[in-house]
Amino acid sequence: MxxxxxxVMLGVAVTMSAQAMAAGDINAGKQKAAVCAACHGTDGNSLSDAFPKLAGQNAGYLEKQLANFKSGERQNALMAPMVANLSEQDMADLAAYFASKKMAxxxxxxxxxxxxxxxxxxxxxxxxxxxxxxxxxxxxxxxxxxxxxxxxxxxxxxxxxxxxxxxxxxxxxxxxxxxxxxxxxxxxxxxxxxxxxxxxxx
Missing domain, CATH: 1.10.760.10 (Cytochrome c-like domain)
Structure with a gap:
């Protein structure tokens, strides 16, 4: 225990000390999410269990994963090229959009x-x-x-x-x-x- x-305390401390990320724009994220639809579905509810549902996921978590895929901290051959050219604002917008949807x-x-x-x-x-x-x-x-x-x-x-x-x-x-x-x-x-x-x- x-x-x-x-x-838990260490995790919270890391979070609180981390730099605040850019605020995401849901409408901008919707436009940028078109390229994600093939694997994750238009609303973030993927049709295949090979790909995670993104709809309703916590925005901060989604943003962190995108940043980790881009930096190579999280390795994935499919995601690496998808995030290579994303800016911090792009990631924030995508995270805000998918977080706004409802998970099936x-x-x-x-x-x-x-x-x-x-x-x-x-x-x-x-x-x-x-x-x-x-x-x-x-x-x-x-x-x-x-x-x-x-x-x-x-x-x-x-x-x-x-x-x-x-x-x-x-x-x-x-x-x-x-x-x-x-x-x-x-x-x-x-x-x-x-x-x-x-x-x-x-």
Missing amino acids: KKLLKM PGAVSEDLVEAGEKIFRAGNKETGVPACMACHGPNGNGVPAAKWPKLSSQYSTYVEAQLHAFAKGERANDPNGMMRDVASKMSEAEIKAVSAYVFGLK
Whole structure:
């Protein structure tokens, strides 16, 4: 519990000390988002679970991810060329636009509800996995001020892939290694269950 509290406090401190980003313009973002539609859908609700839903995601988180893709802090062969020429204002506009849309609801398999809810709400004390809701909120809506993402209704396939990437260290743009630490302690069954569970959260 102390370690989790320390991680949360460090994350908030990093956020509060970060430079304020440019304010995004939703209308400008809508125009710029046309190129994103092929993978993420016109309103940020991608039609394929290979691509994350961006609709309704916290603007600060989206802006951070775009900046991380551009800097190379977050590696992705598809996203790198897409963000290469984006300015800070472009990123802010895109983030504002997608944040303004509503994420389409998902559903969870009944056989994974109980196991997924247990990890999400209570974690696993034996292995040191903290409750996901400690950082992502009781309904999975994230913490905008800390740029921690909304997980509710996000495709389970995408969430699972990100947890695996964190666990393997392939994704390393998490503040203070928080997600790498958490994911590395999760079993395959826990990853599948919690990924399925958040897809059904509204």
